[in-house]
Amino acid sequence: MLHADVLCGADRLDTEVTCGFGCDLISDSLCFARPGCLLLTGLTNVQIIRLAEMVEARAIVFVRGKKPGEDVIKLAREKGLPLLATDLFLFESCGILYQAGLRSS
């Protein structure tokens, strides 16, 4: 739907996500993202993987064509966290997923 590339965790793509949360601020993600959610973000540093682990996100979609470095992908692979990347903006990505029935965290 987002024409996303899979960066890692292709074997886990059938994982169910319960809600979505789009954010470029770490503090807000920590407060509002719920366990089981899909995290959409433009942040591509290692911190977003640690944050996803902390909030128990199921997967991350990187937006705006951003791709994390190899070290970030490696850490996500270790944690069993699927990573996807799309060229769409955060707003569009969320809109498409919302239309498909995904609701907010």
Added chain:
Amino acid sequence: MQLKFQVKGMDFSRAGQAATKIKKALQLAGMDPATIRKAIIIAYEAEMNIVIHAYHGTLTANITPHKVEIIAEDEGPGIPDIPLAMQEGYSTAPPHIREMGFGAGMGLPNIKKSADELDIQSEVNKGTRLWAAVFNNVNIQQNRYDEDAALSGANDLRSAGNSTR
């Protein structure tokens, strides 16, 4: 049970690990999810403040069935004006830190919202000590608090610091 971790300033590759391990220990101990959520916001934001704003420090969690205490102590520049630092949106973080998604100035305000009790002491050019407590609002009878499970789950903690009873 006490878990204690060393936290290094500007070490973004490991930042957040201590809070993640505290979360695992709280889950294994069977603490109430609401308590865990609050304690983890405090632990993570306090850990990140050491990483971003200080030179080095420690993050400690004292866990009992009734209460979680989070203590973050650092050597660093200190906070000259604590009420100002507590304001939403106030941040001295430089642009390269903001690009990583930090520096929104919501760390201390979110800690304050999450903590049942909070005390911050700071001395300029020396360091900062943050102490916060979250009460575990669970009927103690039903509470399956399990310190041994938490400790065994926390056994790999030594890699990031050390844990002691």
